[in-house]
Amino acid sequence: MKIDGRHYRTIFPAPDGEGICVIDQTRLPFAFETKTLRSEAEAAVAIRTMIVRGAPLIGATAAYGLALAMREDPSDRNLDGARTRLAATRPTAINLAWALDRVAGMLQPLSPGEREAASFAEAARIADEDVASCRAIGEHGAALIAAIARRKSGPVNVLTHCNAGWLATVDWGTALAPIYVAHDAGVAVHVFVDETRPRNQGAALTAFELNAHGVPHTVIADNAGGHLMQHGEVDLCIVGSDRTTSTGDVCNKIGTYLKALAARDCGVPFYAALPFSTIDWTLTDGVAGIPIEERDAREVTHLTGRTDDGAFATVAVVSPGSPVANPAFDVTPARLVTGIITERGVAEATPEGLLGLYPERRAAT
Numbered sequence: 001m002k003i004d005g006r007h008y009r010t011i012f013p014a015p016d017g018e019g020i021c022v023i024d025q026t027r028l029p030f031a032f033e034t035k036t037l038r039s040e041a042e043a044a045v046a047i048r049t050m051i052v053r054g055a056p057l058i059g060a061t062a063a064y065g066l067a068l069a070m071r072e073d074p075s076d077r078n079l080d081g082a083r084t085r086l087a088a089t090r091p092t093a094i095n096l097a098w099a100l101d102r103v104a105g106m107l108q109p110l111s112p113g114e115r116e117a118a119s120f121a122e123a124a125r126i127a128d129e130d131v132a133s134c135r136a137i138g139e140h141g142a143a144l145i146a147a148i149a150r151r152k153s154g155p156v157n158v159l160t161h162c163n164a165g166w167l168a169t170v171d172w173g174t175a176l177a178p179i180y181v182a183h184d185a186g187v188a189v190h191v192f193v194d195e196t197r198p199r200n201q202g203a204a205l206t207a208f209e210l211n212a213h214g215v216p217h218t219v220i221a222d223n224a225g226g227h228l229m230q231h232g233e234v235d236l237c238i239v240g241s242d243r244t245t246s247t248g249d250v251c252n253k254i255g256t257y258l259k260a261l262a263a264r265d266c267g268v269p270f271y272a273a274l275p276f277s278t279i280d281w282t283l284t285d286g287v288a289g290i291p292i293e294e295r296d297a298r299e300v301t302h303l304t305g306r307t308d309d310g311a312f313a314t315v316a317v318v319s320p321g322s323p324v325a326n327p328a329f330d331v332t333p334a335r336l337v338t339g340i341i342t343e344r345g346v347a348e349a350t351p352e353g354l355l356g357l358y359p360e361r362r363a364a365t
């Protein structure tokens with residue numbers, strides 16, 4: 001990603017060697033600020049309070065969180081404790097547990113004295129692999145966009161939900177990577193950006209990214225997508241995922257399922273873009289098996305934004321006293337998913353489709 005001509009990743013070692021830098025996503029789109037995480041506790045707070053968010057970035061941050069914990073105390077006891085504490089920060093994105101399992105599994109046979117350096121190196125490998133995976137997702141997904149471009153005149157209109165761009169990963173993004181690759185290759189792309197209430201990751205973060213990259217886009221209210229699809233204004237939907245089952249059920253930001261239903265009714269292809277670290281091979285039924293995070297009611301009852309005079313303000317928007325529910329994710333059943341765009345190619349949302357791309361999982365299942 002480039003901000004004002006400077007290349008950034010969303011997470012990187014601090015220049016002073018004392019911590020890990022992240023972009024504070026709670027300040028976007030109005031302020032671009034980095035923050036240094038200097039302890040496991042600070043990494044946990046960053047994930048829980050959504051200073052960092054998005055499944056792959058949560059995983060990378062947890063990996064660095066475990067490394068920071070090893071710098072503080074590399075004992076077996078602290079390794080187990082830090083892994084448990086970091087795993088509890090957010091429940092839905094499987095990338096969190098995947099990254100912690102990978103780093104902890106690598107550290108367990110090592111002596112305490114070897115753990116700090118080894119864990120920082122492993123966290124850096126996870127970050128590098130995420131960049132490579134997302135770039136490859138971009139190439140595979142861009143081919144789908146280019147194929148549509150060849151069949152029509154005018155830009156390819158892509159609808160996306162939430163933020164599955166570079167801010168949600170280490171770089172490139174999942175759902176937005178195909179858009180960036182297609183745009184950079186000269187394919188005309190226009191993106192309908194769902195605002196994504198209650199936290200507005202679409203309006204705040206996806207729109208910020210697309211602006212920074214110069215991709216034409218239009219922010220829409222969450223409820224507008226079905227109408228646009230009915231009127232032939234959307235060529236395809238691409239969303240990210242926080243956890244996808246071995247059968248192709250896709251869990252993503254709340255509201256994704258409704259877009260998939262509308263897409264099916266209107267004959268619009270509906271793709272999920274995700275790296276291998278988002279696949280939960282232990283689950284076959286996403287609706288029954290994926291834990292859905294229930295977040296604070298205040299995210300629904302209040303909105304925060306910038307007033308015309310530049311000040312930040314939080315205002316109430318719900319009738320006082322009304323009970324509120326705030327499920328943060330939903331599950332789109334595989335039957336509504338046209339395909340899954342991964343770093344290895346595009347799979348059907350079926351067990352055979354996914355195993356075709358990941359044959360090494362056949363032995364494990």
Ligand SMILES: CSC[C@@H](O)[C@@H](O)C(=O)COP(=O)(O)O
Pocket residue numbers: 053054055056093161162163164165168169173174175201239240241242252253254328
């Ligand atoms: C490449 S990120 C895919 C998902 O993590 C993304 O679509 C999403 O739902 C993020 O939710 P968030 O609650 O902002 O962490």
